[in-house]
Each structure stands twice: as C-alpha cells, then as structure tokens.
Amino acid sequence: MSSTSSSPKRIVVLGAGYAGLTAAKGAGRHHDVTLVAPEERILHRIRQHETAAGRGRDWPAIGDLVRGRRIRHQRARAVELDLAGHKVVLDDGTTLDYDTLVYALGSRTAWHGVPGAVEHAHPVERAAEVRRLIAEAPRPGTLAVVGGGATGIELATELAEAHPGWRVRIVAAGQVGGIYSAKGRAHIRRVLDRLGVEVHENATVTEVTPDGPRTAAGPIHADLTVWAASMEPHPLAAEAGLAVDERGRALVDDHLRSVSHPDVHVVGDAAAVTVPGVGTLRMGCATALPQGQYVGKLLDGRTAAPFSFRYVVQCLSLGRRDGLLQLVHPDDSMKPTVFTGTAGRLAKAGIVSVVLSALK
Ligand SMILES: Cc1cc2nc3c(=O)[nH]c(=O)nc-3n(C[C@H](O)[C@H](O)[C@H](O)COP(=O)(O)OP(=O)(O)OC[C@H]3O[C@@H](n4cnc5c(N)ncnc54)[C@H](O)[C@@H]3O)c2cc1C
Incomplete structure (x- = not known):
C-alpha cells in the first residue's frame, strides 16, 4: 500500500x-x-x-x-x-x-446564492457571534432559524429553551425533520410546539433582508436570522x-x-x-x-483492510431536556422505532461524550 x-x-x-x-x-x-x-x-x-x-x-x-x-x-x-x-x-x-x-x-455554510443571505444571515458555524448578538440585543426580539434539518432543529429548540423571551421561528424548504420516521417527526413537532417555536414549512427562502427571510409566500419577520440550511x-x-x-x-x-x-x-x-x-x-x-x-x-500500519461502515442510529438534541434517538437501517434509511424524551436526551448526551472521548 x-x-x-x-x-x-x-x-x-x-x-x-x-x-x-x-x-x-x-x-x-x-x-x-x-x-x-x-x-x-x-x-x-x-x-x-x-x-x-x-x-x-x-x-x-x-x-x-x-x-x-x-x-x-x-x-x-x-x-x-x-x-x-x-x-x-x-x-x-x-x-x-x-x-x-x-x-x-x-x-x-452553503448560501446557495440566496440574495442578502451572506450580508444579513448569521451562519451556524459562527455560533459565538449568534450568542453575542442575542446577549447584546437591547430587548428580546424575533429570531428566525433557516433550515429544517437536524442542525436547524437542534438550534431552534436550544435557542427557544435558553431564551424564552425571544420568539423563535424555524423556516424549512420542505417539512421540518422530513428525513425522520413519522414518529420521529411527530415528536420533533411536539417539542417545537411546547417550546413555542413557530414552524414555517414548504417555505423556500428566496432572499434575506435586515428584517428577516423572505419566501415566495411573503416575508417572515426576524430581528436576527441564523442560517443552518446546508x-x-x-x-x-x-x-x-x-x-x-x-x-x-x-x-x-x-x-x-x-x-x-x-x-x-x-x-x-x-x-x-x-x-x-x-x-x-x-x-x-x-x-x-x-x-x-x-x-x-x-x-500507522495497524490495518490494511478496506474502510467499512454501517449506520445504526441518528440522534437529535431537542434542548437540554428532550431528545430523539431514531433507529436506522445500515444504509441510514429510517426504522419506525424512536426513543424520545429523557431516553432520547440521554442517548444523545452519551454519544456526544463518546465523541469527545474519541478525540482524547
Ligand atoms: C450545529 C451543528 C450540529 C451538528 N450535529 C451533528 C450531530 O449531532 N451528528 C452528526 O453526525 N453531525 C453533526 N453535525 C455535522 C458535523 O459537525 C460535521 O459533519 C463534522 O464536523 C465534519 O467533520 P470534519 O472533521 O470533516 O470537518 P469539520 O468539523 O468541518 O472540521 C474542519 C477542520 O478544518 C479546518 N479548516 C478549515 N479550513 C481550513 C484551511 N484552509 N486550512 C486549515 N484548516 C482549515 C477547520 O478549522 C477544522 O479544524 C453538526 C453540525 C453543526 C454545525
């Protein structure tokens, strides 16, 4: 080799x-x-x-x-x-x-050429900037998270739970959590509702302005737009x-x-x-x-075998008190089984700590 x-x-x-x-x-x-x-x-x-x-x-x-x-x-x-x-x-x-x-x-972050996105939206990878903008805001306002995949859901739930004074909106081109099983999607929706997150589905963002994202259906007001689309x-x-x-x-x-x-x-x-x-x-x-x-x-010469990999689960944190553990087939397609609530939260926390241990 x-x-x-x-x-x-x-x-x-x-x-x-x-x-x-x-x-x-x-x-x-x-x-x-x-x-x-x-x-x-x-x-x-x-x-x-x-x-x-x-x-x-x-x-x-x-x-x-x-x-x-x-x-x-x-x-x-x-x-x-x-x-x-x-x-x-x-x-x-x-x-x-x-x-x-x-x-x-x-x-x-992929901006997909959406006009105004680079100028007016804050990418999730600049998380510290988002934290600072929220902390420095004169009063709680409205926050739009663009992206209905895992990253957008984790972000919207975390922000809504940590900042109950803010109105949080999640804006998705398709269905929020569309990749998960029916039970998984239903649980995500319940948690978003419980946290008061306003859900905008089938709402492809066509522009971002200082007043928030715009979609074909019209503007969605936000004082702060966070981009977690792809x-x-x-x-x-x-x-x-x-x-x-x-x-x-x-x-x-x-x-x-x-x-x-x-x-x-x-x-x-x-x-x-x-x-x-x-x-x-x-x-x-x-x-x-x-x-x-x-x-x-x-x-290091400790293997010569080809790389092999199988999917087992997908995990989502839904704030600090809830989570979703979604069982998947080896090719990442969804099984119907999910674990939610405390079980989902603990599973996600366990995986996160395994990741950190693997880096040590
Ligand atoms: C909020 C959020 C939550 C997520 N949650 C999950 C999850 O629960 N489960 C999951 O499986 N995935 C999750 N992901 C996705 C996951 O984080 C990425 O897939 C993963 O980080 C990819 O790892 P990587 O090592 O390939 O690259 P990265 O983690 O992107 O690391 C890239 C490295 O390259 C460095 N770099 C960049 N440019 C240069 C340069 N020019 N020169 C030198 N260095 C450079 C960076 O500084 C960094 O060190 C999440 C992502 C986000 C943003």
Whole structure:
C-alpha cells in the first residue's frame, strides 16, 4: 500500500475537526505529523447550537489532545495545494512538504446564492457571534432559524429553551425533520410546539433582508436570522485538482485515498465515501470520526483492510431536556422505532461524550 509504511514519513493533516484530529492521532504514533488548523481549541461542531444559545464552554485545546504523539499543531490555514510537488502553502507564509497528505478541511455554510443571505444571515458555524448578538440585543426580539434539518432543529429548540423571551421561528424548504420516521417527526413537532417555536414549512427562502427571510409566500419577520440550511465542502480540493463529485467532495477509493492522487487521503465532510451496501455517506460527525480513525490506523500500519461502515442510529438534541434517538437501517434509511424524551436526551448526551472521548 503506497501510503502505509513502518518507516517514518512526513505526514501533513489539513484540518483538526473530528476526521483530521483522529487521523493525526493515529498516524502520529510513529510518523511525524504536522496538523494544520487555525483554531487553538477544537471546534466541536456537534455542540455549536449550545454555544449559540450561550450554553457552550471552552472545549479542549488541540495541543493538549495530541500531547505524547509525534504531532506538531501549526495554527494556520492552507491556501494552496501543489499536488504534483507534494507541497502545501499556508497563510502564514510557510510551505510544508509531505510524503502523505490527509485532507480533512470539512465543510462550511452553503448560501446557495440566496440574495442578502451572506450580508444579513448569521451562519451556524459562527455560533459565538449568534450568542453575542442575542446577549447584546437591547430587548428580546424575533429570531428566525433557516433550515429544517437536524442542525436547524437542534438550534431552534436550544435557542427557544435558553431564551424564552425571544420568539423563535424555524423556516424549512420542505417539512421540518422530513428525513425522520413519522414518529420521529411527530415528536420533533411536539417539542417545537411546547417550546413555542413557530414552524414555517414548504417555505423556500428566496432572499434575506435586515428584517428577516423572505419566501415566495411573503416575508417572515426576524430581528436576527441564523442560517443552518446546508453545508458544502471546502473548495480547496476542487481548486487544487483532486477529483471531486458534483458537490465538490473528493472521490476516494475503498482505502479513502483520492482516486486521482493516491498519496492524498480524504476524510470527513470533504470526502465522498461510498460503501458497498450502504451508499455514499452523508456529511456528519458520525461518518467523519470513523473515517479519521480508520486512516490513522491505516497510516500507522495497524490495518490494511478496506474502510467499512454501517449506520445504526441518528440522534437529535431537542434542548437540554428532550431528545430523539431514531433507529436506522445500515444504509441510514429510517426504522419506525424512536426513543424520545429523557431516553432520547440521554442517548444523545452519551454519544456526544463518546465523541469527545474519541478525540482524547
Ligand atoms: C450545529 C451543528 C450540529 C451538528 N450535529 C451533528 C450531530 O449531532 N451528528 C452528526 O453526525 N453531525 C453533526 N453535525 C455535522 C458535523 O459537525 C460535521 O459533519 C463534522 O464536523 C465534519 O467533520 P470534519 O472533521 O470533516 O470537518 P469539520 O468539523 O468541518 O472540521 C474542519 C477542520 O478544518 C479546518 N479548516 C478549515 N479550513 C481550513 C484551511 N484552509 N486550512 C486549515 N484548516 C482549515 C477547520 O478549522 C477544522 O479544524 C453538526 C453540525 C453543526 C454545525
């Protein structure tokens, strides 16, 4: 296997999210790894809705998490990839040479070209900014969360519960929680109703103004609009010439190597990973973490087997007092069974703590 060897290699890992950090930790047992990511502390994106609601705390420092491994954390951003020359150019002026590259730059908010969205909506990944705007508002107002998927639901419920003085609206192009089973959707709806969240379904946002989102059916007033509609992969993979799919996710083989550049492994939201019998994996912590762990083991020579993966559950937090545990088939299609209320909340909390343990 070209990238796996017992002799030490220079490995550069781009991105310290769930995928990059776990890949670096596995590879850094015997190889010299430079882990490139601008942040001092992990972003821990699956808890960003809590941060937005003023409930987050400081997550562990990356330097602490990689202590004891042959890993150097370089706080910078990759701005250019020279795949033929095996070099990465960083925004601090450094150029890094590598034998093997792990590309794990994850994803970012997709605005879909909606007029006014960039200017007037606040992306969920800037959770601290949302928290500050709520804290600094002269009085409670109206808050619109755009996006009826898992991220939008977690955000809307968390914000409504933490800030009962605010009127919270959730705006979805289709059905809120449309991917879940009938029982799952019904439970989400009950919790939204209990928290007083106003639901706007089949309401595709066509524009965002300082007064909130507009849909074909008319304007939806909001003093603060938060965008949690969808994510897109970081564009550097496509810009550098890695083979990508129509969404810009890098195409990889069954060992998570780029199909166009086998000395580059791609993991997490950045990769279009297709597993036989399962399909192409969705973006998620649930898929990013095992991919990073797998590539870490592969580069460390602890496995040579192809990557394998099966879905088991999907979990949602619905504020601090409720949650949804949705059982799924191995291909992520819904089973009818759900666990809700305290059971759902505890299941989600358990999974979140397992994720943090996996990074330690
Ligand atoms: C509010 C919220 C809740 C979520 N909840 C869940 C959930 O419950 N379950 C679930 O499965 N998924 C959830 N997700 C999705 C999940 O967080 C992502 O799929 C996951 O973070 C992807 O991991 P990753 O390692 O691929 O990338 P990311 O976590 O996006 O990490 C990317 C890394 O790359 C770094 N980076 C970016 N650009 C550069 C650059 N130019 N140079 C160097 N470094 C760079 C970043 O700083 C970061 O370190 C949630 C997402 C959000 C926003």
